[in-house]
Amino acid sequence: MKNLVIILVLSLSMVSCNTNKKHKEVTQATHLGYNSFGDVISDTDYLSSQEALDSYKLLKSTDTINLKFSSSILDVCSKKGCWMTLPSGANDENIMVRFKDYGFFVPLDASGKEVIVEGKAFVNKVSVADLKHYAEDAGKSMEEIAEITEPKIEFAFEANGVLIKK
Secondary structure, eight states: OHHHHHHHHHHHHHHHHHHHHHHHHHHHHHTTTEEEEESOOOSSSOBOHHHHHHHHHTOOTTOEEEEEEEEEOOEEOSSSOOEEEEEEEETTEEEEEEEGGGOOOOOTTOTTOEEEEEEEEEEEEEOHHHHHHHHHHTTOOHHHHHTOOSOEEEEEEEEEEEEEEO
């Protein structure tokens, strides 16, 4: 009887170990070809950047919607990687992406890479002080920063997860 209990306990522990190993393999396979930042997200079921833009066009200033879309990275904060901009395709308007709870950053050299982001999309009014701060972070000249004199309405995005193509 004692041997039966030991065999049963060992069998259960082996089954649980195999399940965990299988789960890790699935997670790694899903992100093959991507570097993952923030929450784990999949590389499936996302909108194109044009479809995301169409969603933004329907937003009012108080609306927030959940979105997952692909794009390419235009610019990244040169100091920490704490924000990035993605092209929206509309009149030089870009999507400003920040990261949920300032909880993760992206590599400083990520500009130009393909990306999938998942999170909340909204329209935001950005103050002159914040615009100047972002311009400074992006390495803009003092002359370019001085030209910022009015607040701007922007497409904003708070990402909870990011996949950047390797």
